[in-house]
Amino acid sequence: MEIEVEGDNGGGGGGVGGNGGGDHDHRRLVAYLVWEDLTVVVPSFRGGATRRLLHGVTGYAEPGRIMAVMGPSGSGKSTLLDSLAGRLPRNVIMTGSVRINGQRRLHGGIAYVTQHDVLLGTLTVKETLTYSAHLRLPTTMTKEEVNGIVEETILEMGLQNCANGFIGNWHIRGISGGEKKRLSIALEILTQPRLLFLDEPTSGLDSASAYFIIQTLKNTACNGRTVISSIHQPSSEVFALFDHLLLLSGGETVYHGEAKRAVEFFAEAGFPCPSRRNPSDHFLRCINSSFDTIRNTSMGSHKPHSQEIKKLSDPLMNLATADIKATLVEKYKCSKYATKARSRIREISNIDGLEIEKKGGSQAGWQKQLLILTQRSFVNMSRDAGYYWIRILVYTVLSICVGTVFYDVGASTGYTAIMGRVNCGGFITGFMTIMAVGGFPSFIEEIKVFNRERLNRHYGNAVYIVSNFLSSFPFLFVTSFATITIVFFMGKIRSGFDYYIYLCLVLLSCMATVESCMMVVASLVPNYMMGIVVGVGFSVRNNYFLTI
Ligand SMILES: Nc1ncnc2c1ncn2[C@@H]1O[C@H](COP(=O)(O)OP(=O)(O)OP(=O)(O)O)[C@@H](O)[C@H]1O
Numbered sequence: 073m074e075i076e077v078e079g080d081n082g083g084g085g086g087g088v089g090g091n092g093g094g095d096h097d098h099r100r101l102v103a104y105l106v107w108e109d110l111t112v113v114v115p116s117f118r119g120g121a122t123r124r125l126l127h128g129v130t131g132y133a134e135p136g137r138i139m140a141v142m143g144p145s146g147s148g149k150s151t152l153l154d155s156l157a158g159r160l161p162r163n164v165i166m167t168g169s170v171r172i173n174g175q176r177r178l179h180g181g182i183a184y185v186t187q188h189d190v191l192l193g194t195l196t197v198k199e200t201l202t203y204s205a206h207l208r209l210p211t212t213m214t215k216e217e218v219n220g221i222v223e224e225t226i227l228e229m230g231l232q233n234c235a236n237g238f239i240g241n242w243h244i245r246g247i248s249g250g251e252k253k254r255l256s257i258a259l260e261i262l263t264q265p266r267l268l269f270l271d272e273p274t275s276g277l278d279s280a281s282a283y284f285i286i287q288t289l290k291n292t293a294c295n296g297r298t299v300i301s302s303i304h305q306p307s308s309e310v311f312a313l314f315d316h317l318l319l320l321s322g323g324e325t326v327y328h329g330e331a332k333r334a335v336e337f338f339a340e341a342g343f344p345c346p347s348r349r350n351p352s353d354h355f356l357r358c359i360n361s362s363f364d365t366i367r368n369t370s371m372g373s374h375k376p377h378s379q380e381i382k383k384l385s386d387p388l389m390n391l392a393t394a395d396i397k398a399t400l401v402e403k404y405k406c407s408k409y410a411t412k413a414r415s416r417i418r419e420i421s422n423i424d425g426l427e428i429e430k431k432g433g434s435q436a437g438w439q440k441q442l443l444i445l446t447q448r449s450f451v452n453m454s455r456d457a458g459y460y461w462i463r464i465l466v467y468t469v470l471s472i473c474v475g476t477v478f479y480d481v482g483a484s485t486g487y488t489a490i491m492g493r494v495n496c497g498g499f500i501t502g503f504m505t506i507m508a509v510g511g512f513p514s515f516i517e518e519i520k521v522f523n524r525e526r527l528n529r530h531y532g533n534a535v536y537i538v539s540n541f542l543s544s545f546p547f548l549f550v551t552s553f554a555t556i557t558i559v560f561f562m563g564k565i566r567s568g569f570d571y572y573i574y575l576c577l578v579l580l581s582c583m584a585t586v587e588s589c590m591m592v593v594a595s596l597v598p599n600y601m602m603g604i605v606v607g608v609g610f611s612v613r614n615n616y617f618l619t620i
Contacts, residue, residue, distance in 0.1 A: 109167070445531065504581035
């Protein structure tokens with residue numbers, strides 16, 4: 073049975089889901105996320121101590137609500153989000169359980185916006201969204217329908233003024249940091265995931281942009297989606313937009329519950345928020361070990377007024393922040409807020425009929441994905457000066473230099489002429505392989521995008537590899553062809569046998585260069601399939617050598 077999402081709960085009550093109005097479908101599956109006793113450990117390495125990043129964190133997130141994960145830098149916010157989204161790096165060990173709608177395995181319908189924007193700088197905002205939409209939306213959707221969704225998302229994220237602007241890279245001046253951040257979010261809300269994770273979406277933004285982004289995310293949540301976002305020191309207006317708050321310090325839960333009741337918890341624990349202070353500032357001051365004592369920071373930054381002096385004279389307020397944190401952690405464990413969280417987790421576990429999407433992230437067929445990825449990669453490479461054009465120039469100049477070394481090697485019958493040809497062939501192959509390095513900086517940028525999209529399950533590895541091969545092949549073929557032609561022309565290598573060597577070299581050079589690219593993929597992406605592809609590349613290359 074599916075849970076139908078009806079009516080707007082506006083992030084208010086604890087009911088099942090939000091609304092489905094105003095969007096592409098009126099029935100939407102919801103996502104209840106529960107995590108219990110979550111512990112993440114970095115095992116000891118070379119005799120070092122084992123390090124705990126999360127200590128038995130328990131909590132929940134529900135549809136129709138936006139949750140803030142707050143805490144000082146290094147408190148484990150990103151680690152928690154990674155654990156919940158199933159994206160932890162391999163060097164850590166996680167124990168405890170994470171369940172979405174009661175199931176342990178996370179399938180589709182999940183999106184993750186990372187802290188750093190990873191985008192192809194050569195594309196415009198609209199192109200980026202359009203390619204991504206075609207890669208993920210169902211193949212049955214018409215071009216007009218896809219474009220409609222793209223336009224709607226552009227408007228939703230306030231990107232209409234820069235829709236046709238380039239994102240920007242080392243040689244293209246692009247859109248601003250805030251616009252990039254909004255584009256990163258737009259890319260993930262494009263397919264309306266039921267569960268959206270965001271790692272510090274407002275970092276580096278001005279307060280108005282931060283407010284706009286969180287407001288948009290709140291609207292997203294109000295449409296029945298579950299939104300969890302880590303955030304650094306939100307303004308009081310931004311903080312007021314959050315429904316739930318999870319406060320972490322040193323990997324431990326300091327508070328988990330309704331955001332507006334956090335002030336009440338701190339007051340009950342003996343650390344009331346001074347009037348006219350931003351509550352989120354107060355929470356972080358209490359638990360951030362960078363501050364020695366609350367007293368030091370209060371006294372250092374401004375002259376305390378009479379009410380604050382009264383509070384600072386409280387013995388608790390003179391504690392070190394580590395002690396304040398420990399007090400808060402203990403008080404939270406036996407507080408009514410923790411009891412309420414546990415009983416809500418039990419309620420969620422008893423909800424019947426919750427389903428999750430069985431499919432992965434993308435609903436497009438692999439043929440369409442291959443076409444779109446090849447097209448996107450081709451556009452990216454042809455617009456990137458470093459990828460195609462500078463390399464073509466360097467290849468041409470170097471071919472002329474190499475041509476002078478093998479200038480007029482003579483007829484193919486003499487020993488010197490044959491040796492000249494062998495040397496020339498070996499030189500060209502090595503030269504082409506090493507020159508593939510020229511495209512690596514751009515290629516690595518593309519790999520970052522690939523990693524982001526791979527982790528968000530936009531498409532599979534095999535589709536990416538083939539598309540990359542197809543998009544780079546015309547360029548490789550043309551450059552190999554041009555390089556070898558120049559060298560052969562200058563060396564006057566033109567007999568019947570030479571033409572055979574000529575063709576073999578062109579193909580071999582293409583293969584060698586593509587293979588170099590594959591090796592970079594294999595070194596960056598731990599994936600057995602990549603290893604197989606590289607292995608095949610090697611064997612093909614060796615076979616060419618044997619043939620020659
Ligand atoms: N894979 C890992 N291996 C070793 N240590 C790690 C790993 N991931 C995170 N850490 C450490 O765990 C701590 C918490 O990191 P995390 O990125 O979760 O903090 P954060 O609260 O998101 O910080 P910030 O707000 O600065 O982004 C940090 O000290 C970090 O160095």
